[in-house]
Amino acid sequence: MTTMITIPPQPVEVPPFSGDADGVTGYGDGVRTASATFDDVGSWITGSSKPEGWAGEAAAAYARSTEQPATDANAASMALRKVWQATEDYATALTALKERWTDLGHEREVLVKDRADLVADVNAAKAATPAEVAELKDRARVLDTEIRGFGQDVSTYVDDTTRADAEMLAAFEGASSLAKARSSFAAGGGVDPADLAAAHLIAMRALGATPEQVNGWWDGLTEEQQQALIAAHPDLIGNTNGIPAGARDEANRTLLAQDLAILRLREADGTLTDEETDALVNAEAAEEALANLTGPTAIDPVTGKPVQTQLYIYDPRAFGGDGKVAIAVGDLDTADNVSVQVPGLGTDGSSIGTHAERALNVYGASRWADPNALEVSGEDAATEGGELLADDLDGLRASADDRSHLTLIGHSYGSTTAGHAAHDQPVDVDDIVFLGSPGVGGDTDHADELHVDEGQRATLISRR
Numbered sequence: 126m127t128t129m130i131t132i133p134p135q136p137v138e139v140p141p142f143s144g145d146a147d148g149v150t151g152y153g154d155g156v157r158t159a160s161a162t163f164d165d166v167g168s169w170i171t172g173s174s175k176p177e178g179w180a181g182e183a184a185a186a187y188a189r190s191t192e193q194p195a196t197d198a199n200a201a202s203m204a205l206r207k208v209w210q211a212t213e214d215y216a217t218a219l220t221a222l223k224e225r226w227t228d229l230g231h232e233r234e235v236l237v238k239d240r241a242d243l244v245a246d247v248n249a250a251k252a253a254t255p256a257e258v259a260e261l262k263d264r265a266r267v268l269d270t271e272i273r274g275f276g277q278d279v280s281t282y283v284d285d286t287t288r289a290d291a292e293m294l295a296a297f298e299g300a301s302s303l304a305k306a307r308s309s310f311a312a313g314g315g316v317d318p319a320d321l322a323a324a325h326l327i328a329m330r331a332l333g334a335t336p337e338q339v340n341g342w343w344d345g346l347t348e349e350q351q352q353a354l355i356a357a358h359p360d361l362i363g364n365t366n367g368i369p370a371g372a373r374d375e376a377n378r379t380l381l382a383q384d385l386a387i388l389r390l391r392e393a394d395g396t397l398t399d400e401e402t403d404a405l406v407n408a409e410a411a412e413e414a415l416a417n418l419t420g421p422t423a424i425d426p427v428t429g430k431p432v433q434t435q436l437y438i439y440d441p442r443a444f445g446g447d448g449k450v451a452i453a454v455g456d457l458d459t460a461d462n463v464s465v466q467v468p469g470l471g472t473d474g475s476s477i478g479t480h481a482e483r484a485l486n487v488y489g490a491s492r493w494a495d496p497n498a499l500e501v502s503g504e505d506a507a508t509e510g511g512e513l514l515a516d517d518l519d520g521l522r523a524s525a526d527d528r529s530h531l532t533l534i535g536h537s538y539g540s541t542t543a544g545h546a547a548h549d550q551p552v553d554v555d556d557i558v559f560l561g562s563p564g565v566g567g568d569t570d571h572a573d574e575l576h577v578d579e580g581q582r583a584t585l586i587s588r589r
Contacts, residue, residue, distance in 0.1 A: 146220045167198035419431060434452060
């Protein structure tokens with residue numbers, strides 16, 4: 126008697142995966158910078174291109190002549206912003222699709238082995254009992270069901286990949302010509318919603334809104350509104366306390382890219398002023414520091430993955446050209462423990478690389494003891510610096526999801542700045558450490574006056 130056992134077909138092949146989520150994100154960052162630049166052009170044409178005090182028919186004629194260029198710049202900005210937002214969605218989709226592709230590949234390997242084992246067992250069953258034959262048939266039926274289900278999963282995966290590609294292409298199509306950008310802008314009423322939200326934030330700041338109030342306002346915006354503000358008004362979002370660190374990082378990286386592009390062009394054509402030279406030095410220092418924090422030495426010692434960095438503060442023109450830059454190693458929005466380093470006298474924006482390296486060292490050491498620690502390097506000084514530092518610390522407190530353990534570290538003259546912040550404001554920190562301190566500053570005579578709970582103070586003063 127011959128018994129037929131139907132062997133299911135080989136599982137379908139999983140198509141190769143060729144997407145690069147990181148590459149898409151990097152491309153999107155460039156698009157966002159271009160969008161911000163067009164937005165700046167539109168604003169300049171509308172409000173700054175006409176000489177102050179110019180009036181009369183000639184001025185009116187000039188205003189009429191600039192209406193269309195301003196509208197076109199704003200339309201281009203909006204079109205590119207939609208492309209950037211699409212790249213964000215596409216990068217997220219690619220990350221998820223790659224995980225599915227990997228899982229499907231592993232699943233196929235298992236199915237191929239199970240099928241090979243079934244074929245071998247069937248070929249070996251020359252004198253199988255009825256029970257053994259029944260078992261082989263059951264295995265074949267189950268395997269056939271699994272292979273068919275796998276084929277459906279692959280088909281769904283291919284459909285989702287095609288859909289993600291099509292949505293990205295549709296976004297490109299919407300920005301493929303000025304006519305299409307104009308049409309889309311007009312369909313939205315010719316108004317950039319980011320401008321309305323920005324005006325609201327400017328008014329809040331003018332009225333003295335606290336970082337907590339700013340953070341509550343930000344959380345009330347939709348993700349699309351938040352992205353629009355980052356793209357259209359990075360200068361406003363990047364250094365406003367209460368805005369989450371992740372959003373500030375995106376905005377400040379946009380500002381950094383704009384500065385590097387514009388200032389390098391002026392350097393190349395010989396039109397760079399002394400003030401712009403200082404700004405370029407600081408911008409390039411920030412660029413180099415961020416690049417160094419993405420190199421082979423910037424690896425999390427626990428996870429083995431690259432460390433996350435955030436350009437938390439970026440103003441290369443602050444303090445008369447000395448600049449103000451802060452880089453976080455880790456995620457300020459989610460960290461359980463945060464340390465803030467205030468460096469000493471002579472520090473300016475061009476030295477951010479040194480302090481970023483120190484931040485990385487502290488991060489690496491602390492990760493062995495606690496999986497959620499990071500450091501921020503900043504450039505402030507003395508009494509005025511203490512006030513600014515206190516504002517930054519308030520911003521950290523307001524924008525974090527949960528209350529993190531916040532440690533303030535002052536080195537050299539930076540300890541004087543930290544001392545003023547703790548004594549004069551005061552600041553809401555858990556620990557304060559002074560290293561190589563020339564004096565805490567102000568009228569501080571005892572640690573009690575720093576408003577830190579007893580037992581949480583670590584005052585280390587060394588002679589240099």
